[in-house]
Amino acid sequence: MKGIVLENKILNDKYGIICIKSDEFAQNAAPGQFLMIRPQPYDYIYDPLLRRPLGICDINEKKGTFSLLYMIVGKGTKLLSKIKKKTELSFSEPLGTGFNLTTDKxxxxxxxxxxxxxxxxxxxxxxxxxxxxxxxxxxxxxxxxxxxxxxxxxxxxxxxxxxxxxxxxxxxxxxxxxxxxxxxxxxxxxxxxxxxxxxxxxxxxxxxxxxxxxxxxxxxxxxxxxxxxxxxxxxxxxxxxxxxxxxxxxxxxxxxxxxxxxxxxx
Ligand SMILES: Cc1cc2nc3c(=O)[nH]c(=O)nc-3n(C[C@H](O)[C@H](O)[C@H](O)COP(=O)(O)OP(=O)(O)OC[C@H]3O[C@@H](n4cnc5c(N)ncnc54)[C@H](O)[C@@H]3O)c2cc1C
Ligand code: FES
Missing domain, CATH: 3.40.50.80 (Nucleotide-binding domain of ferredoxin-NADP reductase (FNR) module)
Incomplete structure (x- = not known):
């Protein structure tokens, strides 16, 4: 999947939060799932080779957006922290098995x-x-x-x-x-x-x-x-x-x- 970065905000020297527009992703994600994201503006740059797993922090189905909170720990997350607004990023669909939700508990x-x-x-x-x-x-x-x-x-x-x-x-x-x-x-x-x-x-x-x-x-x-x-x-x-x-x-x-x-x- 691909999406456009609407905002990438550095919260402090350890963390950032990135908001991405992708209707398809936002409509299919469940709490506890994650994605694999390429922290590079160009799909053909394979450095780092592997995409990085990040949990889904927030979804806005109406706006078709989702957010990822990341801790800057190494190469991939450092690159992610430098991604500019309006950049197109490549990522997987929502992956994995999320939480089993409860009601009236x-x-x-x-x-x-x-x-x-x-x-x-x-x-x-x-x-x-x-x-x-x-x-x-x-x-x-x-x-x-x-x-x-x-x-x-x-x-x-x-x-x-x-x-x-x-x-x-x-x-x-x-x-x-x-x-x-x-x-x-x-x-x-x-x-x-x-x-x-x-x-x-x-x-x-x-x-x-x-x-x-x-x-x-x-x-x-x-x-x-x-x-x-x-x-x-x-x-x-x-x-x-x-x-x-x-x-x-x-x-x-x-x-x-x-x-x-x-x-x-x-
Ligand atoms: C399902 C899942 C969901 C995740 N959700 C989030 C999230 O929402 N936000 C977030 O900031 N991070 C999350 N992580 C961890 C995140 O994937 C790693 O911090 C990230 O891949 C590091 O990439 P890097 O290139 O910056 O660091 P690297 O250069 O790859 O590694 C830097 C340091 O981080 C350590 N590291 C790398 N991966 C992990 C990991 N999975 N667990 C613990 N230490 C690790 C390495 O041992 C090394 O010390 C999640 C991981 C998984 C598997
Ligand atoms: S990361 Fe490859 S099997 Fe889970």
Whole structure:
């Protein structure tokens, strides 16, 4: 697919957000899905060779636009941060398996760092039919972005930073654990660093609360062909692990099925 960049805004020295016009993409994307994008203005430049996976941060179906929140970490995202308005970019259709949406439930969304990116889209959709609390953690104030979206599309927004520069001081998982004394959530949706996801898994009563996580494994093809994004899950055969492709069967998985020791080993 191709789309025209309407805006590419640098939010601070770590993050940017890019808004792209593509009716076809905007009409077909679901929360939790991702795309593979070439961070170059010309399709014939294959440097970097591989397209980069990014979660879908926001969709405006009426305007036919979508947004991607990116953290500038390496070559691809640096190039993306330099893309100018009106540039035509090339990207895949919406990929992967997204979140299973709920209705009439009390849910918590937990996002850490740039893992918050797919949660804005999710929060917007869930807020239509559910009570939604958002727990958003980062290392410092710079990591806390797009709060106006969560303020509009959640019942409560709770923020924590490790250095205490904004919100509670400490890990968002600590604040979340504390909140469980007062709240009975039906379902938890989480995306962020793997140790954060594992901490949530350890905190909740996994037999009673539904738990879906979005995993950001390294990806090469994004379409299930290279087997570069395999994760281990509990298979139907209790004696063997089931290997799943994060880009096709995920990136959203039932947190109960993941073998966390293998996912968190890096
Ligand atoms: C399904 C999915 C959704 C994602 N959504 C987002 C998003 O919405 N916003 C966002 O900023 N990033 C997201 N990521 C991560 C993003 O794809 C990588 O940060 C990006 O590909 C890095 O490209 P680069 O060329 O800038 O860095 P590279 O030069 O390729 O690498 C720079 C550094 O980033 C690390 N890195 C690369 N890929 C990943 C990864 N997948 N996970 C953790 N570390 C990585 C490398 O180890 C290296 O240390 C997502 C990844 C996946 C798989
Ligand atoms: S990235 Fe190639 S199979 Fe998942």
């Amino acid at each position: 009390k849910v918590a969304i937990i996002g850490g760092g740039v893992g918050i990116a797919p949660m804005t889209f999710l929060s917007k959709i869930l807020h239509e039919n559910n009570e939604v609390d958002v727990f958003y953690g980062g290392a410092e104030e710079k990591d806390i972005l797009l709060t106006h979206i969560f303020e509009e599309y959640s019942n409560n927004l709770i923020i924590a930073t490790e250095d205490g520069s904004i919100g509670h001081k400490g890990f968002i998982t600590e604040v979340f654990e504390n909140s469980l004394k007062f709240n009975n959530y039906d379902k938890i949706f989480a995306c962020g660093p793997k140790p954060m996801l594992k901490a949530v898994y350890d905190i909740i009563d996994i037999e009673k609360i539904e738990f879906e996580v979005s995993l950001e494994e390294r990806m090469a093809c994004g379409i299930g062909a290279c087997l570069g994004c395999i994760i281990s899950t509990i298979g139907t055969d209790p004696n063997s692990n089931s290997q799943k492709r994060c880009c096709v069967e995920g990136p959203v998985f039932n947190g109960k099925e993941i073998i966390w020791e293998t996912v968190c080993k890096e």
